[in-house]
Amino acid sequence: MTYEDALYRLALDNPNIVVMTAENRAAIRNLPPKLGPRFIDVGIAEQTLIGAAAGLALRGKIPVVHALSAFLTMRAFEFIRTDVGIPGLPVKLVGSVAGFLSEANGPTHQALEDVALMRVIPNMQIYCPSDEADLLDMLPSFVESKHPAYLRFNASKSVLPSHARFSAGKAEVFVVGIAANDRDVDTHAHDGGPGHDHDHDHDHGCDRGHNSSEDGGNEGVISIITYGPLLAEALRAADILRESHRRTVRVVHMRTLSPVDTVSIADVASHSRLIVTLEDHFVVGGLYSIVAETLLPMKRTPRVVPLAMGQSWFKPSLYRAALTHAMFDAESIARRVAEEL
């Protein structure tokens, strides 16, 4: 099942779904003949894309609009804010090649501020899949929620056999541990979101004790909070840190940044010696800001180190080379985290 197949299935079930694009058809190439008038390509016109989507949503449609993240969230920002944000219309924004996924395109295409921009719009939801399986898990929620929403599109090959059952506002937590009876990678899904019962836990054969205060042995725990394709790097970095530094590393996968799993963030703050926020986004306005905004009202000030883009765009290259050059590959992440210990 691909994104296109999944979106088509949703559109078959719900006649209000309209698929739109500003001539960015990579992920929806086969939909035009299948959807007829419910597929609308406006050409390279992001502002009109959003205005027209607002008009359709005003009449009860659910427009799922596709464009490159940089142009969708920046070129059309004021249209999103004004025509979608002010009335709170359920327009679904699918932005592609955000962050490192823009590879060798160069800084024009590098959406490293998309999360910050979308996050300031009231009630805008932000979905950040780590891979294709995660994308497909969250797609129904993204499309069917009553709110405007932004999807940081990522259909990369799945790094995990499966993910925890998706629920917006609920993080997925993996513990890469050094307990006496530990497995090689002891992954764990955490019921962090409000109102979620334990049935939602993902069965990776995990030990729930790892993320509670009961084990009392958290002095050395490192927590990496991340989203999107960098989850794969974070999990590998956790392996390296466990092997080389005998550290238990908790990796928190923020599948939605809005709503955000504040319970998981608070939990991480209680049980970590060091918290690292890892994101292919400028440090201003992204996950580091979210963590700060979550913890400060709780009067919590744990040590949080941001691994994010600082004051420059990254060196354009193919995905792995770009990651390595910017020191966002697993080995570099492990080294940068170890330097903070």
Add this chain to the structure above:
Amino acid sequence: MQKTTRSHHDTETHPQHPEHSPSTGRRETDGRETDEGLGDGLTARDRDRLSGLAFRVREHIIRMSGRGGCFIGASLSCADILVYLYDAILRVSPTRLDDPERDFLLLSKGHDVPALYGTLAELGYLERTRLENHLSPDDDIYWHPSRAIPGIEFHSGSLGHLLSVGVGLALNARIDGTANRIFVVLGDGELNEGSVWEAAQVAHAHKLDSLIAVVDRNGFQANCATESLSPLEPLEAKFEAFGWSVHRSSGHDFDALARAFSRLPREAGKPTAIVCDTVRGKGLPSIEARADRWFVNFTEAEVKMLLEELRGTAAASLTSAPLHVR
């Protein structure tokens, strides 16, 4: 038929109204069409009703120009257009707002909303007494349109947005197979925004002949005449080049408006643009076609004088300074 240019009393310091400027030649200046006039003609009764409505709408606008003020010039220039469209053309009424087949009017330039408030109040969408709440935090009657007001379809104020929203409504009608027509009222200064022309291209590409752009061509933008800042003419040729079917009309003469909107779409498969030549401040000689009467907050005494001037009983003597919002 009086000419719409009768009160250009300030031409030395203010650039000429575009009706005096070279144009593409298909406009009208005296109410008689130079190209096909397909109006089936208004009766004397129609004219009386429309004139009465427009007069009362102008009274509302003038009252809103005190106690905080409003964009009086643009409101007065589009008053006749809005009155005509709501009274004679739009297939909508206060009891028909839920009708899936009804028409829509989007006020894209936004700051002319006092004309829309007045029209909606006169036609029963909005209680007249609510107009007294203009600018009160306890109501939603402010300087730009809000969807909280019955009859207002979409908020605006940021220029260059609602033609694209209109594209969306027209696409929706196509998907649903409904007969909605979507009228988008644009300011001429607003045409500076590139997003208007982006939406115009998309409307053409998708053959949205249920979309009708109505340009309030009053010749001024915030601080100066349009032609002195970023010339718009030849405006009909521009819309035509974008694939639209274009017609130019007086925006004050109801017979001309009747002809302009008599047949929609004007051409099957093409969106329609009606360029309406108007006078900023129309109806009040003391502020007509003046660049410095864009937004004014008049005193109660001035409001009274302007109401007299509208009735033709006395000329107003105005001293309130214009506000430079932009």
